[in-house]
Amino acid sequence: xxxxxxxxxxxxxxxxxxxxxxxxxxxxxxxxxxxxxxxxxxxxxxxxxxxxxxxxxxxxxxxxxxxxxxxxxxxxxxxxxxxxxxxxxxxxxxxxxxxxxx
Numbered sequence: 829x830x831x832x833x834x835x836x837x838x839x840x841x842x843x844x845x846x847x848x849x850x851x852x853x854x855x856x857x858x859x860x861x862x863x864x865x866x867x868x869x870x871x872x873x874x875x876x877x878x879x880x881x882x883x884x885x886x887x888x889x890x891x892x893x894x895x896x897x898x899x900x901x902x903x904x905x906x907x908x909x910x911x912x913x914x915x916x917x918x919x920x921x922x923x924x925x926x927x928x929x930x
Contacts, residue, residue, distance in 0.1 A: 830930055831870045838863050874929040880922035887915045 838860060845852055891911050895903070 830928070831867055831874070832930060834863050834867045834870070838867075870929050874926060877922050877926040877929060880918065880925065884915050884919045884922060887918075891915070 841856070841860065894911070895908070
């Protein structure tokens with residue numbers, strides 16, 4: 829289950845009890861606490877994905893500066909690909925991490 833599903837399930841259960849006015853059993857409170865713990869862990873994973881995206885952004889900015897400073901020189905396509913490929917792979921991994929969390 830992902831963050832969205834856990835949060836929606838928790839919200840639905842809370843709404844049911846708010847509307848009913850019934851007391852909440854300890855077991856259900858523990859279930860809610862467990863769900864919140866899982867959401868916290870998933871948010872931490874998402875934070876890592878965002879940091880990875882920021883790292884890729886920084887790498888791409890550095891690559892753009894390098895290419896900009898060499899705009900008068902011809903650069904072999906293989907060298908440019910060697911700069912871009914690791915960033916592309918890292919970005920793909922970061923996107924997949926974010927998808928799994930969400």
